[in-house]
Amino acid sequence: MSEAQKPLLEPQAVMEAAAKLRTLLLEVKKVIVGQDLMLERMLVALLARGHVLIEGVPGLAKTLAIKTLAEAIGASFKRIQFTPDLVPADLLGTRIYNPKEATFEVELGPIFANLILADEINRAPAKIQSALLEAMQERQVTIGHQTYRLPDPFLVLATQNPIESEGTYFLPEAQVDRFMFKVWLDYPAFYEEMTVVERVSSKFEPVEVVLSGDELRELQAMADRVHVHPAVTEYAVRLTRATRDPGEVGLAQLKKYISYGGSPRASVNLILGAKALAIVRGREYALPEDVRDLAPEVLRHRIIPSYEALADEVRLEEVLQKIIAATPLPKVHLGDPYREARPSVESPSA
Structure with missing residues (x-):
C-alpha cells in the first residue's frame, strides 16, 4: 500500500497513544532521575523496532533504566553480561545430546526475550558480535540447521563504558550500524544527583505494568501509519x-x-x-x-x-x-x- 493510500490516523487515537506513553515514562521516572533524552529515545526505539547503544561512564543508571522500562511494559527481560570469554552458544543457545532418546535437543539461549540488556557490549569478542548481527537485523537465530524466530517485540539495549580499554574490543562498523540510536549520557545536574542519593538511601517505589505487549504492538502499528x-x-x-x-x-x-x-x-x-x-x-x-x-x-x-x-x-x-x-x-x-x-x-x- 502506497503512502497516499494509507488511511490517516485519527488525532484522538494518537493523543490517547501519547498519553499512554507519558504514563509509561512517569512510571519509569519513579526510579530513574533525569536522563530525559535517553528515556525518550528508548520509547522511540520501542515504537520504531530499533536498537539503542548507550554510552556513558559507570554509575549513570544505564542498566537500571533499561530494566525498569522492561518491568513497566511487562515484557520478558534478560540481562547478558558480556565478557571476553563469552561464546555464541552462551547467547543464542546450543544443541544438547539426549542419550536416552539418542537425539539432539535445542536449548534456547537468553537472547530469546523481548528486551535484551547487552551490558558492556564492547567486552565481547568478534564471534559474539557476529552472532548478534543476525538477531538484531533479521530478528531470528540459527542454531545448527534450524532457524528460530525471536519474540515480538524484540529490542537490544546495549551499554558500553567509554573510559575503560582493558579487556575491551572496538565494535565492528557492521555491528554499530545496526543500532538505530547511539545515546551519550552525561553526569546529572546537582539537584538530580541529590534526588538520586535520597532515593537510593531509602527504597524505590515498586514499578507497575502500565503497557502490555499487545498495546505496544498496537502503538508500533500506529507509528507505521x-x-x-x-x-x-x-x-x-x-x-x-x-x-x-x-x-x-x-x-x-x-x-x-x-x-x-x-x-x-x-x-x-x-x-x-x-x-x-x-x-x-x-x-x-x-x-x-x-x-x-x-x-x-x-x-x-x-x-x-x-x-x-x-x-x-x-x-x-x-x-x-x-x-x-x-x-x-x-x-x-x-x-x-x-x-x-x-x-x-x-x-x-x-
Whole structure:
C-alpha cells in the first residue's frame, strides 16, 4: 500500500497513544532521575523496532533504566553480561545430546526475550558480535540447521563504558550500524544527583505494568501509519548525504575530517524514528523538526573520522552539529490532514 493510500490516523487515537506513553515514562521516572533524552529515545526505539547503544561512564543508571522500562511494559527481560570469554552458544543457545532418546535437543539461549540488556557490549569478542548481527537485523537465530524466530517485540539495549580499554574490543562498523540510536549520557545536574542519593538511601517505589505487549504492538502499528511528507524524507536524505560530502551544504572545508559518512540505513532510521517520535509527541504526522532532533543520535555512530581529524583534534560531535545547522530545514505546510490532497511544501528559500 502506497503512502497516499494509507488511511490517516485519527488525532484522538494518537493523543490517547501519547498519553499512554507519558504514563509509561512517569512510571519509569519513579526510579530513574533525569536522563530525559535517553528515556525518550528508548520509547522511540520501542515504537520504531530499533536498537539503542548507550554510552556513558559507570554509575549513570544505564542498566537500571533499561530494566525498569522492561518491568513497566511487562515484557520478558534478560540481562547478558558480556565478557571476553563469552561464546555464541552462551547467547543464542546450543544443541544438547539426549542419550536416552539418542537425539539432539535445542536449548534456547537468553537472547530469546523481548528486551535484551547487552551490558558492556564492547567486552565481547568478534564471534559474539557476529552472532548478534543476525538477531538484531533479521530478528531470528540459527542454531545448527534450524532457524528460530525471536519474540515480538524484540529490542537490544546495549551499554558500553567509554573510559575503560582493558579487556575491551572496538565494535565492528557492521555491528554499530545496526543500532538505530547511539545515546551519550552525561553526569546529572546537582539537584538530580541529590534526588538520586535520597532515593537510593531509602527504597524505590515498586514499578507497575502500565503497557502490555499487545498495546505496544498496537502503538508500533500506529507509528507505521504516521504520515511523512516527501519534503521530510528529502530533508532526512540531505542530512545523511551531507555527512558523506559536507560540501553539499556549503561546508566543503569539513570533508577532510570525514572518512565515511552515514549509509542509507541512516536515512531510513531518521524517518522511522521521526514517525515514532511524532506519536510520542501526540501527532499523526512527522515534521522536519522530528528528524532534526533525532539526527545526533542516528548519525554520530555512523560517521568515521579521518586521520586528519584525529591529528587536528577535531571533535566529531562538533562536525555533526555544524552539518545539522547548515542543512536547511524545509517549511512544510500541513493544511487539513483529512483533505484528499496531501500537504504541500514551501521552498526552503521562501
